[in-house]
Amino acid sequence: MTLTFNSEIYSELLSQHQPRIIKTEEENEKFLETVEELLSRSHLTPEEDALLELLVKLIEDFEDKHYQLNSSTPRSRLLHLMEARGLEQDDLVEILGSSEIVTKIMNSKLEITKEQAEALGKFFHVEPSFFIC
Secondary structure: OOOOOOHHHHHHHHHHHOOOOOOOHHHHHHHHHHHHHHHOOOOOOHHHHHHHHHHHHHHHHHHHHHOOOOOOOHHHHHHHHHHHHOOOHHHHHHHHOOHHHHHHHHOOOOOOOHHHHHHHHHHHOOOHHHHOO
């Protein structure tokens, strides 16, 4: 089954959330809440996925501009996304390959590979670069 993109539904979502260039911390927090709410769902429609991708990009742009570089790490971003979805380390075993790999990544003993970043990006509906230094 191929999911089709419905422009009318997407327009309705855009109207409801009104995404735009983020200029204040309050706007950033508002969009972060929306992202967390979308990430908490088990399945997103193509339109919701497009909105999520747009909001993540707007948030990344704001945070890159306003927060000190290196203030977050791929590990801390992963932890944040896990917390937003209520996930435990065991939930990542299938994505990352083994519980040993998950434990090493969580303990900062192992860097996330490009392949793992791609799998995490697909799972969390974010860009794979989110998980790479």
